[in-house]
Amino acid sequence: MSPARPGPGGPGGGRPLVAGNWKMHLNHLEAIAHVQRIAFSLGRRECEQVEVAVLAPFTDLRSVQTLIDGDRLPLAYGAQDVSAESEGAYTGEISAAMLARLGTRYVLVGHSERRARHGEADATVAAKAAAALAHGITPIVCVGEPLEVRAAGDHLAAVSDSLRHSVRGLDPAALGKLVCAYEPVWAIGTGQVAGPEDAQQMAAALRAVLTDLGAAGPGRLLYGGSVGPDNAAELLAGPDVDGLLVGGASLDAARFAAIVRAAAAPPGG
Numbered sequence: 001m002s003p004a005r006p007g008p009g010g011p012g013g014g015r016p017l018v019a020g021n022w023k024m025h026l027n028h029l030e031a032i033a034h035v036q037r038i039a040f041s042l043g044r045r046e047c048e049q050v051e052v053a054v055l056a057p058f059t060d061l062r063s064v065q066t067l068i069d070g071d072r073l074p075l076a077y078g079a080q081d082v083s084a085e086s087e088g089a090y091t092g093e094i095s096a097a098m099l100a101r102l103g104t105r106y107v108l109v110g111h112s113e114r115r116a117r118h119g120e121a122d123a124t125v126a127a128k129a130a131a132a133l134a135h136g137i138t139p140i141v142c143v144g145e146p147l148e149v150r151a152a153g154d155h156l157a158a159v160s161d162s163l164r165h166s167v168r169g170l171d172p173a174a175l176g177k178l179v180c181a182y183e184p185v186w187a188i189g190t191g192q193v194a195g196p197e198d199a200q201q202m203a204a205a206l207r208a209v210l211t212d213l214g215a216a217g218p219g220r221l222l223y224g225g226s227v228g229p230d231n232a233a234e235l236l237a238g239p240d241v242d243g244l245l246v247g248g249a250s251l252d253a254a255r256f257a258a259i260v261r262a263a264a265a266p267p268g269g
């Protein structure tokens with residue numbers, strides 16, 4: 001049996017966040033059915049103990065908003081990217097103001113797939129995080145090392161440095177509310193998962209970066225990379241790990257619900 005979570009109470013605010021990153025999956029009709037399945041699969045207790053969010057493609061957001069608001073589902077939703085610009089001649093971009101108008105609570109910034117495929121550097125990520133915050137949206141700032149950096153043993157320094165640059169310019173209040181996701185690139189979609197000690201060690205290092213930068217609160221630190229129902233509880237057992245960012249497993253409502261259940265404290269715990 002996987003170890004039960006000791007109960008809410010990590011530095012990042014107590015209530016773990018489990019966010020499902022759908023990536024480029026599910027059109028808006030599929031999204032509606034999927035959110036309904038997730039909601040039906042979860043009990044009230046789990047949704048009170050765990051903050052559950054879905055991070056959907058832009059074209060799904062209006063449908064997801066209408067469903068969650070209309071049926072008062074205890075789920076949050078967010079986007080997977082945002083423009084650093086506020087408005088103007090930026091063909092194909094979506095602004096933070098547009099996302100805010102849709103009630104978007106979270107937005108991923110600097111996911112490794114965007115860093116690798118769209119050339120997003122830390123400075124761009126910082127600008128996107130600032131744009132989101134300016135519109136009341138909490139950025140989920142993603143950082144993580146490739147395999148060669150891990151193999152060389154440089155991962156703590158490299159990822160800490162990347163976070164430092166990815167949040168440059170944010171004020172202490174913003175830093176204190178930030179969500180940061182550590183996603184080792186070698187663990188994303190590979191079935192290879194960092195050990196719970198690795199996840200905890202990195203979470204503590206990233207929290208120290210936020211503290212060092214003068215954050216007015218603890219922030220929230222997530223682990224991502226091949227998270228599933230079988231490893232969720234042990235990954236969350238680290239005192240600095242405040243939640244999980246789930247890719248592939250979030251596309252299966254039953255598996256995603258099982259991860260949320262694993263993140264909830266045991267009954268009476």
Ligand code: PGA
Nearest residue numbers: 188189225226246247248
């Ligand atoms: P994965 O993806 O859970 O499929 O590894 C995680 C992510 O990229 O956010």
